[in-house]
Structure formats: structure tokens, C-alpha cells
Amino acid sequence: MSDPMPVAHTTWTPDGEINSNLGATPGSSPDSSRDSSLEGPKPTEDALIAAIGNVYDPEIPVNVYELGLIYTIDIQDDGRVKVEMTLTAPACPSAQELPVQVQEAVMSVPGVTDCEVETVWDPPWDPSRMTDEARLQLNMY
Numbered sequence: 001m002s003d004p005m006p007v008a009h010t011t012w013t014p015d016g017e018i019n020s021n022l023g024a025t026p027g028s029s030p031d032s033s034r035d036s037s038l039e040g041p042k043p044t045e046d047a048l049i050a051a052i053g054n055v056y057d058p059e060i061p062v063n064v065y066e067l068g069l070i071y072t073i074d075i076q077d078d079g080r081v082k083v084e085m086t087l088t089a090p091a092c093p094s095a096q097e098l099p100v101q102v103q104e105a106v107m108s109v110p111g112v113t114d115c116e117v118e119t120v121w122d123p124p125w126d127p128s129r130m131t132d133e134a135r136l137q138l139n140m141y
Helices: 046-051 097-107 132-137
Strands: 011-012 016-020 070-076 080-085 112-119
Touching: 046 070, 080 097, 080 132, 097 112
Parallel strands: 080 112
Antiparallel strands: 011 016, 011 070, 070 080
16 A cells, blocks of 8 residues: 655635645655656646636626635645635525536636635625725726
């Protein structure tokens, strides 16, 4: 039985990038613990944000990223991505379709090997999470 390959990952949040060496063996860098024969193009946060930016809430003419519905994008070195997102309200009519659309958008990015989208309710969404561009589009200034 072989040991599972330790994997390092990077988490991106709206407050900035957090590097984590979870899974790396003590005294090693994340790159030294990976099998270089398995390397492919690692998805970038910009590419993931651009892909997610193509997902729109059907009731609001603004994409889910600019609405502030995406809380965390966790990118692992092996191409797995985890997205934590919320909805504008628990009773949102798009509660079933938006997470699936986000997952499909993320999976379309080169280098992504798997994507998990988790809907979270804490902290609750409020309009202060929207980008300035979203506020302008919705005349919310």
C-alpha cells in the first residue's frame, strides 16, 4: 500500500490569496512533494474568476462573482477546485441551478480536474458584498 501523495493548495478569498502547505511533508516544499510527471497547467484564480463571471443570476443582470455570491475559491495543485458560494436569499428560485452552473464554468477552465461547489449561508449575503461595477449596473449608489 502506498501513501497518498501530499498536495499543497492555494485558497483565494476576496481578501486575498492564502497559501497553505496542508498535506506537505515536514521540511519539504509543496513542489518537492508532487510527482512532476502528473503536472499539467494549474488553473489560475484569474481564469476561474473569468469563467465564474459568465454565470448570471437569472433575476438580476449581474454575474454571480460581481454580486458577491462567491466567498472562496480553493485551488489545489492537482487541479481540484472548491468554491464556496451563497445565494441572495435561502428561498432563491435559482438555488438549484446556480451552483451547477458555477461548477460547469469552473470545469471548463484548463487544468481543472474536479470541482466541488458548496452553498453556504454564513455569513449571509447582503448588498455590501457587490462590486462597484455591480452597484452601477443596478443603480444602487
